[in-house]
Each structure stands twice: as C-alpha cells, then as structure tokens.
Amino acid sequence: SQQGEEDPQALSIQEGENATMNCSYKTSINNLQWYRQNSGRGLVHLILIRSNEREKHSGRLRVTLDTSKKSSSLLITASRAADTASYFCATVSGAGSYQLTFGKGTKLSVIP
Amino acid sequence: DAGVIQSPRHEVTEMGQEVTLRCKPISGHNSLFWYRQTMMRGLELLIYFNNNVPIDDSGMPEDRFSAKMPNASFSTLKIQPSEPRDSAVYFCASSLAAYNEQFFGPGTRLTVL
DSSP states (O other): OOOOEEEOSEEEEETTSOEEEEEEOSSOOSEEEEEEEOTTSOEEEEEEEETTOOEEEETTEEEEEETTTTEEEEEEOSOOGGGOEEEEEEEEOSTTOOOEEEOOOEEEEEEO | OOOOEEEOSEEEEOTTOOEEEEEEOOTTOOEEEEEEEETTTEEEEEEEEETTEEEEOTTOOSTTEEEEEEETTEEEEEESSOOGGGOEEEEEEEESSTTSOOEEOOOEEEEEO
16 A cells, blocks of 8 residues: 655656655655656665654755654755656654555656 | 665566575665565565564565575565566665664566466
C-alpha cells in the first residue's frame, strides 16, 4: 500500500522558476526521504529529514516536514533544464523499520 | 565505489523461460532491497535482506519469484517461469542501515513476450 502521495502528479515550469512538490502520508514516520529519477535511470537519493526535524537544505533543495499535518514539501529553487525528472517521496515508519514506502511521484518538466 | 551494479540492463525473454537478475551492492552496506517498478503500481518492495539474510519477502508476488544472497557482495532475483505480467523494471538498492538513504542500481528492464 502507498504511504506517500505526491502532489501535483505533473508540473511544468520555465527555467529559473521555483518548483514546489508536496507529499502527504498516513501513518507516523521515523524519517521521510526524497528521491529523483531521471527517465530510464535508477533513483537518486536527494535528502532525508527525520521526524524531529522541520526543515532541511541541500544546495538548491529545501525540504520541510510538518508531522502534525503528515505532509512534506520539496522546493527546488532557480530550476534548470537538468532538474527535469520524476521526484518521489518515501517514508520509513517507526523506529526499527526498514521499509521505504514510495509514492507515485511528481513528474517535473523544466522548459529551457 | 562504482555504486550498485545490476545486470543485465535489458532482458527480453519468452513466456515460460527462466530469468535471473543480478545485483552487486555497495561494499560495506548490510541492507539490500529488490524493487519492481511499473506504471500501474509504481515502486514495490519485493524483498529485503539484512546481513545476507532474507528478512521480509512478503512483497514477492508468487512462488515463481525467488531471491538469494549467498554473500555480502552478490544477490540474485529469479523468475521461473516468467509471464508477460512480470514485465517491469527491477531495481536493486543497498544501504548502510535499513532506515537510511538507499542507493539504487540502474535497473534491469525486463520484457516477457
């Protein structure tokens, strides 16, 4: 069963604009992770945020986590054509859990 | 490190044939995962190994699927006999600890005719 649900399913923006993707989940989590998948490739880990963290940055990426709303957002600032990919959130439930439960992803297109 | 290595990258086979997918995890990682990705169902966890021991195989769809990890540097996923509905991209991933970030291989695109 899916835990994370990304929104929107698809997003198209101009190069230089910011892109925001959202993720909602159903049960309590240990951590939430964001991954990127370029067409025809494997997933690449972007950022991990723990349940006791509210915000995390990595380069042009900013992730927020609101455990009271069971939601997270991924912001990509100053987007580039190379950011075109699908973005997935994945949750790890509870301490000692191992299973990453993925959503179906947001397909981001950055138009040059 | 070369990252997670999977082979073959593409496999086309006929229904009823045996298919074996291979994975070499990142050295030092003690957790290994096999996933299947399809348009309809997204990414599904098939099986999880910890220190070469299968911990959870509840995601393996049927008895036709089996997975082994004979040592820390090698794992196989076997489908016998294969069926057209097994067509998907199969990913192997490894991590230092099960709840940490996972490193994915490039995947094997399987087509069963």
